[in-house]
Amino acid sequence: MNRTLAQLLSVVFHPLLVPSYLYYLLLYVMPDSMLTFPLVSRWLVMLLVFFSTFLIPVLGTLALVRTGYVKSMLAEERSERSYPLFFTTVCFAMATYMFYREQVFDDILYVIMAVITLAVFSTFIISQFWKISAHSVGMGGALGFIMLLHTWQPEQRSLYLVSGTILISGAVLSARLALDAHTPSQVYAGFFLGLSLSAGIGLLA
Numbered sequence: 001m002n003r004t005l006a007q008l009l010s011v012v013f014h015p016l017l018v019p020s021y022l023y024y025l026l027l028y029v030m031p032d033s034m035l036t037f038p039l040v041s042r043w044l045v046m047l048l049v050f051f052s053t054f055l056i057p058v059l060g061t062l063a064l065v066r067t068g069y070v071k072s073m074l075a076e077e078r079s080e081r082s083y084p085l086f087f088t089t090v091c092f093a094m095a096t097y098m099f100y101r102e103q104v105f106d107d108i109l110y111v112i113m114a115v116i117t118l119a120v121f122s123t124f125i126i127s128q129f130w131k132i133s134a135h136s137v138g139m140g141g142a143l144g145f146i147m148l149l150h151t152w153q154p155e156q157r158s159l160y161l162v163s164g165t166i167l168i169s170g171a172v173l174s175a176r177l178a179l180d181a182h183t184p185s186q187v188y189a190g191f192f193l194g195l196s197l198s199a200g201i202g203l204l205a
Helices: 003-012 018-029 039-066 082-101 107-126 134-152 156-178 184-204
Strands: none
Touching: 003 156, 018 039, 018 107, 018 134, 018 156, 039 082, 039 107, 082 107, 107 134, 107 184, 134 156, 134 184, 156 184
């Protein structure tokens, strides 16, 4: 794969952006009947997800770079990943608590965020001794949830989403390998970690 394309895929499908994509699909692409939360107010959910799972973690990582705890925003070295991943876990956990606390939100919003938080925390733990691919964890988790959405609300549009996510996941995993960011085992382990957490816990929930 061309390195420019690989870098573009890595940026567009960065793990911190995947939750926003996933919630957008749930809120605006899947049938309205899946949620009781009013359609006209769903932008508030998107705002909460974007701020807590992307903007605040990015600003936190930037602060870590400025203070010297992390060398760059990419945190390419395994030893540099602990602080950003821990801070991101805290941000995701706060979003999970907000969805859980406010009874106006559907349970599925809380469940999805809780599993994403668990996936990030698992990545943090594993990264203490092995550089598992966070991109792959994110894409595996997204595929697992979209597969669940299809089983809960089997429609042609959700089937298209499953097929599209499989193709995108393959492209992102290939991009991480093309950039020599991870070994094949790190990429595949991350993908199946995310897939198993989202599909398994989602079914139990």
